[in-house]
Amino acid sequence: MKAISVDLEKCTGCRTCEVVCSIEHTDAVWPERSGIRIMESYPRVFTALVCHQCVDPPCVPACSVNALELANGIVLVNQDLCTGCGECVDACPYEAMFLDKKSNLAVKCDLCQGNPTCIKYCPDEAISLEATASNQKGGKG
Amino acid sequence: MKRSPLKPRLQIKKEGKDSLPNGFAGGTIDIDLTKDKIKKGRLNVSEMRGLIGGKGLGAKILYENLKQGTDPLSPSNIILFLNGPLTGTSPACNRLIVVTKSPLTGTFNDTYAGGQFGSELKFAGYDYLSVTGKAAKPVYLWINDDEIEIRDAKHLWGKDTHETELKIKEDLGDDRIRVACIGPAGDNLVKYAHVNVDLYRQAARGGAGTVMGSKNLKAVAVKGTGKMELADPKGYMDAIAEITKIYMTDSGAQAFTQFATASAVNYANLHGLFPTNNFYEEVFADAENLSGEAQREKVWTRDTACFACPIRCSKMAEAKKGPYKGSVVEGIEYETAAMMGSNLGIGDLDALVYLNELSDKLGLDTLSTGNAIGFAIECYQKGIITSKDTDGLELKFGDPEVAIKLTKMIAHREGIGDILADGVKEVAKAWNKGSEAFAMEVKGLEMPGWSPRGSPGQSLAYATADRGGCHQRGWPIAAECEGLPSKLGEPLQRYTIEGKPEYVINDQNFLSATYATGACEFVRTIELFSTAEGLVRLIPLVIGWDMTNDEFMKVGERIWNLIRLFNLREGFTRKDDTLPKRVLEEPIPSGPSKGFNLGQVQFEEMLSNYYKLRGWDKKGVPTKAKLDELGLGQYR
Numbered sequence: 001m002k003a004i005s006v007d008l009e010k011c012t013g014c015r016t017c018e019v020v021c022s023i024e025h026t027d028a029v030w031p032e033r034s035g036i037r038i039m040e041s042y043p044r045v046f047t048a049l050v051c052h053q054c055v056d057p058p059c060v061p062a063c064s065v066n067a068l069e070l071a072n073g074i075v076l077v078n079q080d081l082c083t084g085c086g087e088c089v090d091a092c093p094y095e096a097m098f099l100d101k102k103s104n105l106a107v108k109c110d111l112c113q114g115n116p117t118c119i120k121y122c123p124d125e126a127i128s129l130e131a132t133a134s135n136q137k138g139g140k141g
Numbered sequence: 142m143k144r145s146p147l148k149p150r151l152q153i154k155k156e157g158k159d160s161l162p163n164g165f166a167g168g169t170i171d172i173d174l175t176k177d178k179i180k181k182g183r184l185n186v187s188e189m190r191g192l193i194g195g196k197g198l199g200a201k202i203l204y205e206n207l208k209q210g211t212d213p214l215s216p217s218n219i220i221l222f223l224n225g226p227l228t229g230t231s232p233a234c235n236r237l238i239v240v241t242k243s244p245l246t247g248t249f250n251d252t253y254a255g256g257q258f259g260s261e262l263k264f265a266g267y268d269y270l271s272v273t274g275k276a277a278k279p280v281y282l283w284i285n286d287d288e289i290e291i292r293d294a295k296h297l298w299g300k301d302t303h304e305t306e307l308k309i310k311e312d313l314g315d316d317r318i319r320v321a322c323i324g325p326a327g328d329n330l331v332k333y334a335h336v337n338v339d340l341y342r343q344a345a346r347g348g349a350g351t352v353m354g355s356k357n358l359k360a361v362a363v364k365g366t367g368k369m370e371l372a373d374p375k376g377y378m379d380a381i382a383e384i385t386k387i388y389m390t391d392s393g394a395q396a397f398t399q400f401a402t403a404s405a406v407n408y409a410n411l412h413g414l415f416p417t418n419n420f421y422e423e424v425f426a427d428a429e430n431l432s433g434e435a436q437r438e439k440v441w442t443r444d445t446a447c448f449a450c451p452i453r454c455s456k457m458a459e460a461k462k463g464p465y466k467g468s469v470v471e472g473i474e475y476e477t478a479a480m481m482g483s484n485l486g487i488g489d490l491d492a493l494v495y496l497n498e499l500s501d502k503l504g505l506d507t508l509s510t511g512n513a514i515g516f517a518i519e520c521y522q523k524g525i526i527t528s529k530d531t532d533g534l535e536l537k538f539g540d541p542e543v544a545i546k547l548t549k550m551i552a553h554r555e556g557i558g559d560i561l562a563d564g565v566k567e568v569a570k571a572w573n574k575g576s577e578a579f580a581m582e583v584k585g586l587e588m589p590g591w592s593p594r595g596s597p598g599q600s601l602a603y604a605t606a607d608r609g610g611c612h613q614r615g616w617p618i619a620a621e622c623e624g625l626p627s628k629l630g631e632p633l634q635r636y637t638i639e640g641k642p643e644y645v646i647n648d649q650n651f652l653s654a655t656y657a658t659g660a661c662e663f664v665r666t667i668e669l670f671s672t673a674e675g676l677v678r679l680i681p682l683v684i685g686w687d688m689t690n691d692e693f694m695k696v697g698e699r700i701w702n703l704i705r706l707f708n709l710r711e712g713f714t715r716k717d718d719t720l721p722k723r724v725l726e727e728p729i730p731s732g733p734s735k736g737f738n739l740g741q742v743q744f745e746e747m748l749s750n751y752y753k754l755r756g757w758d759k760k761g762v763p764t765k766a767k768l769d770e771l772g773l774g775q776y777r
Contacts, residue, residue: 123451
C-alpha cells in the first residue's frame with residue numbers, strides 16, 4: 001500500500017490538487033471536499049495534509065457508527081452513515097481526516113480507485129505515490 | 142490557422158439540488174457601515190451575459206448607484222469586492238476585482254489581486270460584496286459562509302498589513318481564512334494606499350485602500366466552505382489536462398514561469414523603455430542587477446502561485462547579505478523593479494527587497510510611491526524644493542536610504558510625505574515652477590514602469606486608459622518593438638502612429654472581457670489564451686454559455702464604453718486624454734530612441750483616429766449609434 005506524497009521542495013501552493021480532487025469526487029470545485037489540503041504557514045511555507053493510508057488506521061475504531069470501512073487497504077467514508085461527529089478527525093495523527101461541518105461529513109483521500117487525480121494535474125509535478133512507515137506491513141497509524 | 146486541440150463538450154449540467162448557478166456563486170452582500178446594516182441578495186445570473194461579471198458587473202453597479210460628483214473619500218462612495226464567474230478555476234482564473242471611484246484620480250477605478258481571496262469569496266457563496274457608508278469606529282468584515290459580521294478593529298488600526306492579517310487569523314482561530322486589508326497608509330488616507338490580499342498580493346492602484354480607510358474599514362476576512370458548480374465537469378477536467386500539457390511546451394509561458402515579470406527588465410532596457418530618474422532617461426546602467434536572471438541567482442528562494450494557476454509566476458525573495466539582510470517579500474515584480482528601482486536610480490537588489498517589503502507592509506502602491514519619490518527628487522535637484530521642505534533630508538537618485546525614508550514619511554503623512562501622499566498631480570500643482578512638465582501621471586494616476594516616451598502606442602494606451610496612466614488596459618509594446626504581425630493588419634512600426642489605435646482598442650476590449658471573467662491577464666502568456674479563443678473554450682465548460690470570440694470581444698467593448706460614460710459624467714474630456722510634456726515634447730536624451738519625441742500634433746492625430754475607430758465623436762464621446770449597437774442606449 002502506498003499513499004499520496006507531496007514534495008514540498010516543488011510545491012508552489014497553487015492548490016490545483018484541491019480543485020481537481022473535489023471535481024473528481026463531487027463534480028464541483030469544492031476545496032472543503034478535497035482529500036488533500038495545502039496548508040500555509042508564515043511566510044509562504046507549505047505543507048500538505050493527506051491520508052497516509054495507515055496499515056493499522058486509528059480512525060476506523062474511533063468511529064462510533066461504523067461509517068469508516070477498510071476496503072482493499074483504503075479507508076472509505078460511508079456518506080450515509082457518517083454523522084459528522086469528528087471523532088475520526090481527532091484520532092488521525094496526521095491531521096489528514098477533514099470535516100465538512102456544513103454537510104456533517106468526514107472527508108479523506110481515497111486514492112481515486114488507484115489512479116490519483118491530483119498526481120495527473122499538479123503543475124509542479126510534486127505529487128507521487130510513496131510507501132511510508134505508517135502504511136507498510138507492521139506500521140502503525 | 143492553428144487548429145485548436147480542445148474539443149469542448151457541451152453537456153450542460155442541470156443546476157444542482159442547491160440551485161446554484163454554474164460558475165457564478167449567485168449571492169451578493171450589500172453593507173452600509175453608517176447604518177450598520179447587512180443585506181444579502183441574489184445575483185440575476187440570466188442578465189449577466191452582456192457584461193459577464195467582474196469588471197463588467199462592477200462598472201454597471203457603480204454607474205447605476207454612484208451619484209455624479211460623489212467625493213471618493215465621503216461615506217457616499219461605494220467600494221465593491223467582486224470575483225468573476227471563472228474565478229476559482231484553472232488556469233489562472235482566481236481574481237479578486239476591487240471597484241470604486243478613485244480618490245487619486247476621480248475616475249472609475251478597478252484594481253486586481255490574485256492569491257486566494259476571490260476564490261474563497263466564491264466558495265462562501267458570493268459574486269460580490271458592496272460596501273458604502275462609514276463605520277463610527279474601525280471595523281473589519283467577517284464573511285463566514287452565510288454568516289456575516291461587522292467586527293471591532295480598534296486593535297488593528299495602525300497595524301501593518303501582515304500584522305493585521307495574522308492577528309485576524311489568530312482572533313478567528315483559522316489559518317485558512319483569507320484576508321484583504323489596509324496598512325497605515327490606508328489608515329492615514331494616503332491617496333495611493335493599496336488593498337493587501339493574502340499577505341503577498343495587492344490590489345494596488347488608484348487608492349482602493351484609501352477608500353477603505355475613509356470608511357474605517359480595516360479589513361475584510363472570508364471563509365468559504367461551499368462549492369462552485371461547473372456546467373460540464375468532465376469537459377472541464379479534459380480541457381485542463383489539455384491546457385496544462387499545452388502550457389508545459391509553450392516556451393513563452395515557460396520563460397514567464399522561470400523569470401516572471403522580472404523577465405521584462407532586460408527587455409525594457411534593451412528597447413529604451415525602462416524609466417530612469419523620474420522618466421528622464423529610458424535606459425538604466427544597472428538594469429542587469431534587477432533582471433529575472435539576477436533575481437533568480439541572488440534573491441529568489443522559492444516559486445509560489447496564486448489559486449489554481451499553473452503559471453506560478455510568484456517568487457519569494459530574501460535579501461541574503463548587507464544592511465537589508467533577512468528582508469523577505471514576494472517579488473520583485475517588474476513594476477516595482479522599475480518604479481522603485483531604475484526610476485529612483487537604485488540598482489541595489491537587496492535594498493529593493495527591503496523597499497518592496499516595506500511598501501507592502503505599510504500598504505502603499507509601489508508604482509505610485511516610486512513615481513512620487515522620483516518626482517520629488519527631480520524637484521529637489523532643480524531647486525524647486527529645498528532642504529527646508531525636506532527637514533534637512535538631501536534628496537538624490539541612487540540612494541536607497543532616501544527612498545526608504547520618504548516611503549515611511551508618505552505612509553505616515555509626515556513632513557514632505559504629507560504632501561507627496563496626495564499624488565504627483567496635486568504636488569506639481571502645489572509646487573508649480575514648471576514641474577507639471579515632468580509630473581509623470583495621466584488623469585492623476587502615476588505612470589507605471591513602461592516609459593511611453595519611446596512608444597507612440599503605449600502613449601496612446603496611457604492617455605486613453607479608463608483609470609488613468611495604466612499599462613494593464615493596453616500594451617502594444619512588444620508588437621511595436623518587434624514589428625510583430627499585429628493580427629489586425631500590417632506589422633507595427635516602432636515610432637509611427639499607424640496601426641496603434643487599432644492595436645490598443647483590440648487590447649482594451651480583450652482585457653476588459655478578460656477582467657470580467659475573473660481570469661488573470663497573465664493567462665495570455667499561454668499562446669492559446671492570447672486571443673479570445675482560450676477563455677471562450679472555458680466559458681461553456683464552466684458557465685454554460687456557448688460564446689463566440691466576437692461576442693467575447695463585444696462584451697469587452699461594451700464594458701469599455703460603459704466606463705467611458707462614467708468618466709465623462711464625472712467631467713473628464715478629451716483634454717484629459719493626454720500626457721505630460723516630458724512624453725510629448727522632450728526629446729529622449731540617450732539610448733535606442735535618442736532624439737525621439739512623439740509631438741503634440743502626431744499624438745492628437747493618433748487620438749482622433751482612436752476616437753473614430755471606437756465610434757466616438759471628436760470629443761471622445763460615444764455616439765448614439767455606438768451606444769445603441771452595444772445595448773447601452775439607456776445610459777446616455
